[in-house]
Amino acid sequence: MTTLTFRGAARTVTGSRHLLELPDGRRILMDCGLFQGSSEYLHLNSHFGFAPHSINALLLTHAHIDHCGLIPRLCREGFAGPIFCTPATRELTRLMLYDAAHIQEEDIRHINKLRLKQGVGAAEPLYTSGDVTRCLKQFQTVPFGEKFEPLPGVECLFTVAGHILGSAVINLIFQDSKGQPIRLCYTGDLGRYNDPIMLAPGQPMPADYVICESTYGDRLHDEDADTASELLSEIEYTCLTKKGVLVIPAFSVGRTQGLLYHLNSLYNKGKLPSVDIFVDSPLAREATQVVRRFPELYNERLRKELEKDADLFGFPGLFFVETHEESQKLNERKHPFVVIAGSGMADAGRVKHHIMHRIDDRKNTILITGYAEPETLAGRLKSGAKEVRIFGNEFPVRCEVHTLRSMSAHGDAHDLLRFLTAFEPKKLRRLFLVHGNYESQLYFADLCRAKGYTSVDIPSLGAVRSLE
């Protein structure tokens, strides 16, 4: 029997891990992500639901932590096989995993201080920087469009997903128990066809089974929204009119580079006001360096722009903040400025400090730039909370909270359906929807059925499906 088991991102958006078992018992794991957004996920993050040593190979779609964030733990618990991804994904994953390990090591120090007071034993982090260093030795990179065998007799091809730098769609061909070929496509996270930076999603291979993300399966992005002008008016309003501070929580990988690209375009057009802009995230600085190293993964329009401007992510007045001391100094700064800092959902990282210091003054603005889980700090601010809890203290929300309309690294319902046109409805045996809230998935399933994809399946966590 050939089976698929959904061990994460099933009727939810984080913790992507999908397990393919071949008739001879060999196992391929696709993605190994961290569940995020709730402390209830601790159990799911420390228990895989399968034996890590039983996995023969891991295929990684992209560097976001909800897709790669548990790889060091998987390896620490006995997975010794190869990990395949694109070269850019490896570079970004290295940064992401060291950052995640660092955050966990810091968190556990705080937690253990409390536990010591309560007289309970010390807790362990999910993994350490040492575990990251060890797991990186198992990585093997394969560029887009080059076929390879993750295991003997299994063919794989990475095609462009267009979501973040290096992000891939996994196309697999293997044999069922009767020796017949099965073709499987797993989208990972899909980008937009008109992303300002990324290549559009590429043409996948034909498939019998598709595992498709569905984050925005019930939404259409506002195509008329112009991110650069929205950003400009936020800066002018907060920094020039109100003379305040504009705090922008943003993911260090992907979103921050998107923001820098738009700010750089404004600068090139002579529109950017002379207000200092700080990126307060060493991770974002390093990720921006990685993005600069892979211009071949930009879309054509951007590559043309590169001929006129050698640095599309840098301009005078932009400063990258390195140390904690420099970061803290920003809290005392009186005159207007813009600060971009991680994390995007403001549930961790330096942005929490910036929000805490600016939240009680109406002349400041917090600008949310993307999806935020409802329980996170950004999520609560976005939903209009009058008071929020930061580092154990309640703060009244006196500053303004705005949301950018147009930035998303995920395709909307049109983009997802456009991607699916690569598969003939009659030939597709099953379309599995993952990586979405259940309500959005139900809505998107109806859209798929209307296009002729009759066997849509929304597996729950732990669901096992036969592919024969």
Ligand SMILES: [Zn+2]
């Ligand atoms: Zn992603």
